[in-house]
Amino acid sequence: MGAKRKKGKADPSAACEGGGFEMTSMIDVTFLLIIFFMCVTELADQSKAKVELPVAEKAEEDTHIPGRVIINITEKGERMIMGQEYDDAGLSRLMQLEREASVKPGDQFPSRAILIRVDKNTEYEDVEHVMQLCMENKLWRIAFATKDPNAPEKRR
Amino acid sequence: MAAGKSKFEDEPASSFTSMIDIVFLLLIFFILQPFKAKEMKLVNELPKDQGPASTPDTRETVRIRIVPATIGEKAKERANFMVNSTMLGENYERLAQEVRNAAKGDSEVPVALAPHPAVHFVHVLRALDQCHIARMTKVSFEAPPPRTAVKK
Incomplete structure (x- = not known):
């Protein structure tokens, strides 16, 4: 899921190297969790x-x-x-x-x-x-x- | 631009993999959304014992009878509706208008639903819904005969 970066390209998270995170992956995981909990609460009722x-x-x-x-x-x-x-x-x-x-x-x-x-x-x-x-x-x-x-x- | 660097190297990175990921997630979310069926409710009051002090309603009650169909295909699944002495047959959509006519436009006239015990619940709810459409405020179910056997 992570973004592949070409050599020499500007890295958006380069400013905070080591501690920075990818927003795209974060949104990915958040959506997955939302869908998971929606399905679980519906089925567990x-x-x-x-x-x-x-x-x-x-x-x-x-x-x-x-x-x-x-x-x-x-x-x-x-x-x-x-x-x-x-x-x-x-x-x-x-x-x-x-x-x-x-x-x-x-x-x-x-x-x-x-x-x-x-x-x-x-x-x-x-x-x-x-x-x-x-x-x-x-x-x-x-x-x-x-x-x-x-x-x-x-x-x- | 630095010498030797191509035009494309300075452009911000656009990650298609993650983009497709999110698009697919959104797709799944919106596909699943209709399956989360929203439920509605139809509220009704059951008859209360109001005591001797209460004044009985002198207005004539509109009685809706619901009886199972006796002839034809899938007779058990169908029902006939009757408002006082007017037979409507299976046409429940006319029920609201008939109830309004029988009540002479007075929404406070008591309406009593008298379904046959063997009739399917869907027909009872249709009649109740039609009473709500006719804006009748005093809709109740006719009291059944006293209970004798205890159901397991």
Whole structure:
């Protein structure tokens, strides 16, 4: 990657010989690191299971909220959180914890919405069940994850 | 210019290898960018128990029924939409207009979504999206029958 220099040519780093560095190589390495970390963070995000999200026109951009519960409902109706499948009891326990974390003292309602990522081919019955659990645990604000309508279609 | 030196020797060095390196890196970066799919969200409120002190809404609720298609190819993947007693068929794009008509232009009229349990979620979200397009502010899901069996 280093620049080859011909004999007798002016060396830009000659002024600080020994301690100088090539900017080009530096930019090279920086870009490589950026691409590496972008790919790694995308692949290591366990909170989002592989589901095919539906598209909505009026959806708003989702911002990352640290500590927020993300429930994934797969096509078969499995409820996955951080790569683990949850039953009703487990989901209820987690929702209670979420409620404690999201309701500020003196408030009645949670400050943040619980994110539900549902596969577009999941039967509504499975989604309704999770929504009912949310209501039982007084988590009234829910948000359904959708795909960006402007995002290009992934080739299969 | 010193005598004996060629014209090219005084020009600053241009390293093509590094240049190509950076160009390729930028190419990879922009090729990978679309794969980092941005996610959106559609926020909705679930019905709350507001207590006896709250005043019940006297306005007539607009009811949207979503039922799976029964005939034709891939019937399970398709759905029919119905606003009160108006059948729209599979044309969900007319839903926003129909909801606005049924609410007589009042965006505060409660809208209740009543999807069939077997209907695919994509149709439910489409109906919810159309309600947002129609600028309806009180959209809720119709309460399901009481739960009996515990799902594993």
